[in-house]
Amino acid sequence: MTTVSASTTVSASTAVSASTAAAAIRHHYDVGNAFYRLWLDPSLTYSCALPAGPDDTLEAAQERKIDYHVDAVGGARVRSVLDVGCGWGAVLRRLAHGHGVSRIVGLTLSDAQAAHLDAERPPGVEVHTLDWRDYTPAEPFDGIISIGAFEHFARPEDTPAEKIDRYREFFARARDWLRPDGALSLQTIAYANMSREQASAFIQQEIFPAADLPTLAEIAAAAEGVLETRLVRNDRLDYAWTCEQWARRLREHRAEATELVGPDVVARYERYLRQSALGFRMGKICLYRLVFRPYPRTYFGSGT
Template sequence: MVATDTGRIETDTGRTDAAAAAIRHHYDIGNDFYRLWLDPTLSYSCALREQPDDTLEVAQERKLRHHLDAIDAGRARAVLDIGCGWGALLDRLSNRHGVARSVGLTLSPEQAEYVRAQHYPGVEVRVEDWLHYRPAERFDGIVSIGAFEHFARPDDGPAEKIRVYREFFTRCRDWLTPDGALSLQTIAYANMSAAQADTFMQREIFPDAELPTLAEITAAADGLFEICAITNGRLDYAWTCTEWARRLRAERAAATALVGPDAVARYARYLKLSAMGFRMGKLTLFRLVLRPYRSEYFAGRGTVIA
């Protein structure tokens, strides 16, 4: 358990149940629906756009390479993907980098079933919350893309959010080898407070989810991880959501046949509002590369840990 007191355990069990229900609400609408408007890798997170003529496919592949490079996947023997989605990163770890052991965590049974059906060598996917996961061995790298947004709940105050995030960072530090790395990608509040968040998004799209702020992330990681790199992909996400919306419009008839007109309208509205929020600077997207504060890591690197 994450704590010894009964109240804390009950709180985190309830948190896990709420997160799982929220994930199923959003992601288990059906793989075929998402396949209509995502890229072929089924990457449902911000792409990394560098050129004006980038396609969504190119930008999503670049995003995956960013995270693989951040953990030095070419030398990794074991990697953990927290919030693995439909397994695009797991595919590349297995088939391009030859990583012997990759574990993906998801709360969506539909996603897990899809990944298992691909039979990627060395890949294990688990329908399990990171709060309950107990690995037997350490990992050379941990990647988490688009999951951090689901760790806190709307009724959490800043102190409780930081507690949850710190629990996550503590576990990641303990799960990493001494020279391992964590590559984290998350949406965050920018020029907007939680009280100003659109109720439609919280009620209809991501129930029981709450975004972090950069201050909360850094406070939670303080003393556990060195933040080696941080980039802002706000405009990348505005563009990504616009591309998704365009593709959904083009496939409206097929999407409606799959999930019905109400669901299609709900997703179209959500993508439009998201693109607007990122473009206006109300929301942002952070990519962080973090390394654990350990004497082994800093030995010989000009820093002395007392």
């Protein structure tokens, strides 16, 4: 596995945006790998799981979620996959060890996550500490998976039109990075029965600064004419369950967590997990799992 730093020449506006996104990601994810190990599952999967029922284990539910996304982009037939926002590499490892994918590329903006992956060295995996806007693949992929990164693409100061433009740029790049029969499996939190102005200032400022959630309408507008939307599902109760599992684990390891990061950080994360679980339960926010495909390049009767 190779870990690569950004060296691409980009426009000033893109560079500022990427720098802001990277700083925001590091604010949250570089608290320390040891801290997250206390309350995430052993794979360090930090996104909504896919529980089979209320008594499921977090470990099984996270593995099921990853397999869901792999199946969404083609399952056993895929040989090359890009993971945009790869975290600590749970999807990358599952692709390498569980599905035998030969070409696996992960993108992250977190130095701590990249260092964790560099130490593990999964077979056939490349990890780039790079914003997706600065990435250019050498050849197309069979599938693209992006879990929990889309929430960081837009900024709080963006207008709805600017947000749609940012999402549309991502969808256009995904289309160009996919083979004609490829697929993008996307998982993102989104606003539901709540506007940006009604969102928690605590989470916006202290947990995920410089980030803003999409709405389903914004996602649909951004994808229109770029990628065909094949599936949309709202699994908000899955994320309520996941946050509750994380909160319980953090409470159980509160003393150890406090030694690692201090009482203020622990209290902040406990508050954030409680608020998030409640938001998903109430339908204020939701969890979308979406599948997109490039539009067909030939049409019946077109002669092309």
